Amino acid sequence: MSEIKLDALDDYRYRIARNETLGMRTDVLVFSSPVLIEHVKKDQSLGQAVNVATLPGIVGPSLAMPDIHQGYGFPIGGVAATDVEEGVVSPGGVGFDINCGVRLVRSTLTRADVKGRMKQLIDQVFRDVPCGTGTEGRVKLKHGDIDKVLENGARWMVEHGYGEAGDTERAEAGGAMKGALPGKVSDRAKERGAPQLGTLGSGNHFLEIQYVDRVHDASAAAAMKIEKDQVVILIHSGSRGLGHQVCTDYVALMNQVMPKYGIQLPDRQLACAPISSSEGQSYLGAMAAAANFAWANRQGILHFLRDAFGRVFGTDVRLELIYDVCHNIAKEETHVVGGRRRNVLVHRKGATRAFPAQHPELPPSYADIGQPVFVPGSMGTASWVLTGQPGAMAETFASVCHGAGRLMSRTAVRKGKNITEERRKLEDAGILVRSESRDGILEELPEAYKDVDEVIEVVHNAGLAKKVARLRPMGVIKG
């Protein structure tokens, strides 16, 4: 990648100018900092952002968020908008975990209320919320139900007793994306995913019981009804095996049909087809169905979480959804590009939508503050609540970061580590951890990740999002 020349534009922006010899159709714009950019240079993520800039019909720059790291085809933390009429859709630009995302739940408890009962609480949550790697989930679907879940997402769950009416009002797209085509999801994907509905999954997925450590924006925090020392719960999961299989199926299909459309790409994992083609439309219908499965999945987890809190603290304790955002998705949106309104398909691969205040898609309670954005850090550090700002609309197709970004490989972080010692270190820091597997903890240790606070400084100071609150973990469940 010696041809890649990275220019610093200011303290938070870096550019790789369009280079036609690399097949680039546009620039790459990286949001980063002098510290973070050095990490970015160590892996292949910038080369992957350059490859994204070769996608037919790309509009605006290929974007990289400050948590960018090497992924497959697209970098994780990558954003690309393509013209809906002339552009392509790339399943790799959404990722294998379609609608992987986070939902933040507020409780009516304070840090002091749970302090002496954290062990009881985390053990109860660990019993009630299935991780799903060894056992099946607890949402039992009857024949034909799966297609209804794929059409109606979190709404189906609420209608069938897995939630409260308010849960779907405060989720991106109301917890059910339009345009889902369950018939375009293979039987194999349904077979793989259906038993996993309402389960966390493994890898970097988690459920964290946290408290509000600091409030930075009192009025936005008030709109979200959170205050210092309040207990909140962050749930990070996606579409489980169903989404993985949809992506697998369509990467295979698009690899087959790319020659038909005369598309050549530097990386097969970027495989794509024109949005207007039958393959492109089938993928988008299947993707929306998988996205709905993910919202239903996170809804199921919230339901079981409520059960667990009720068992420990009684039924007076309320858990209410603040918002639910996805960070692996492709969405058709209208954006102003070069002074002109364009309909584009925004691929967000490890990036969170961040609409500013007054955007028509926001629920009324957040219209004045901007869309809530949740950025999980590592299990020993912190997570952040932000709101989308006008800068994101102007520069990043309304997108910001989605996490801290990995720094070390899973094998490297595990090396020489002892599970008992690591667990004790976290407990000494006031964090109880439960996991179905030893590796689930060791591979996700805090040192595996970049400093989430540094990532947040970039998006805050660049005007993409605004800090609202910082959250600290007390209990962590890893898949």
Add this chain to the structure above:
Amino acid sequence: MNFEILEHPADVGFRAWGDSLEDLFGNCAGALISIILDPSNVERNQRWDLEAEGSDRESLLVNWLNEVLYYVDTRRIVFDSFAVRFQEPFRLSCEATGEHRTPEKHPVRVSVKAVTYHQLLLSKTGPEWIAEVFVDV
């Protein structure tokens, strides 16, 4: 050992060797399973017939491993041997043996989402075939 695990900033990969393409494809399948769970103590009490096809060698390898992943992840089977036979240049069948897995006997170490084309390598060096494959976990 006919494979080794490779590092990736976010995920996991493996490098596998084989005396023939058939041998290599079987060893890749074994490597994939070893990422997901501990493959020791697999009882050979059942046989499955697997198939895969692709448009070239690389896509055949990715599709084959995604087929194995389907059996392991969805049908909850753990294999101990693979007899791969190429039917056509880019189509294969395989007689695989193993058993239905239980969480008690073969707990899942990490779930693999998919096998990818990322940095995929498939080549012949002297008499030996070699492949490098990365999976999303």
